[in-house]
Amino acid sequence: MMKRGFLNTSKVKKQPLYGRTQSQPHQLEIEEPVETRNSSKSLGREVDAGHPEGVVAGPLPSSTIENSLRTDHAEDTILVSTIPLHFEDGSGDPDGHSEWIARGPTYDKILKLPSFPSPIPKPRRHNMYVVKPSRGMGLGVFATCDIEAGELIFSERPLLVYPSAAAPLEASNPYSRLSSTKKTSGQKEAIEYEQLAEVALERMTEEGRAAYLSLANAHGRDSRPLVGIIKTNGYLTNIGDGPDPRPGGDYAHARKYGAVCEIGARINHSCSPNVTFWFNRSSFSMQVSAIKDIKGGQEFFSSYCRLDQSAAKRKVALAPYGFECKCPVCVHAIPATDQLHEEFPARVQRFSELSKGWIRAPRLDASVLDPLLQLEKDAIKEGLIPEPPYRRLLGIIEVVYAKLGMREKAGHYTEIRCRLNAIGEDDKTR
Secondary structure, three states: OOOOOOOOHHHOOOOOOOHOOOOOOEEEEOOOOOOOOOOOOHHHHHHHHOOOOOOOOOOOOOEEOOOOOOOOOOOOOOEEEOOOOOOOOOOOOOOOOOOOOOOHHHHHHHHHOOOOOOOOOOOOOOOOOOEEEOOOOEEEEEOOOOEEEOEEEEEEEEOEEEEEEHHHHHOOOOOOOOHHHHHHHHHHHHHHHHHHHHHHHHHHHHHHOOOOOHHOOOOOOOHHHHHHHHHHEEEEEEEEEOOOOOOOOOOHHHHEEEEEEOOOHEEEEEEOEEEEEEEEOOEEEEEEOOOOOOOOOOOOOEEOOOOOOOOOHHHHHHHHHHOOOOOHHOOOHHHHHHHHHHHHHHHHHHHHHHHHHHHHHOOOOOOHHHHHHHHHHHHOOOOOOOOOOHHHHHHHHHHHHOOOOOHHHHHHHHHHHHHOOOOOHHOOOO
């Protein structure tokens, strides 16, 4: 599941931007936009976005202008590129384009995918959603028809894709406890990152730029304008720097990339979400799929924070967004529900271990289902469907029903589990 707001996490704060040190300057390469796009004039100049007193950002590294599909960039190269590239004749991809701030080898890795660039995945019908005002939450995204769990609702090419290792941005916060030396270094990095975002913004179409600037910025006091929009609206992708992880593994958090989407950014938060995000690398697009049945007219919600934590901890995690969650899960939180959130993975693991013995047993008493079904009911009520342990729980219940010879009920859980597992399935192989 995509996680929003990851630039606020402690794991990222410990990492330098792009893993670079003062003794290892990077080379910035800007993919030359064709005449039909807005060429960037920002490179090599300072931005005037309220630099802290005594902090002067030096010019960005000199650029190498190119307009090609080369895939042999050096390790220390940083690109600002249009994905997929526009053609020289001015024609573009019918599914749209993204601006991408990327390390050279990661850029090369995506372009070398056998199916890149593929058309974006399409839902079963057009116009399955509408963007309109949501009471007390600005704009929101609503279903225009009934949608089943696991169903693709829409796909879109992000406005911007960017590296998550923007840790020094936090050092620009005047309340940071960093030493003055570290804070000054972080402020310079933050200014440079804002410059990179400016380069990307100026390369967008007029419509794309307007869409980006229309998004909320909940970090106005501790971030520069364009980066504040990133921190408020970004979702993690499954693109990452460095070697591919082992099967079933994932990239280190600070090596991942995030994406800001025009429609996806309008989906509001709930600690009981009904949709999830998945990034499809082959088509370079973000997919939004239902994780539970949604009725026409209902609003879509995703989670901006981890759900395996208490209501108090979720409140702290959501504070940077400038709102307090009023979803039923938070409003009705009690110690028992907080305990469920924090212990849910461990509880599922215990049932997983017990199920091994149940499967081997000559006979099985149906009463073993009672705590399993109660845990499933509680997990649904508490919005834990997006968590991976929930799918494991469905599998355990499925196996127990099959062991008891209750094939119809086993098949019901098989169907639900398969629907959820199918989300992003076409892009899980590396």
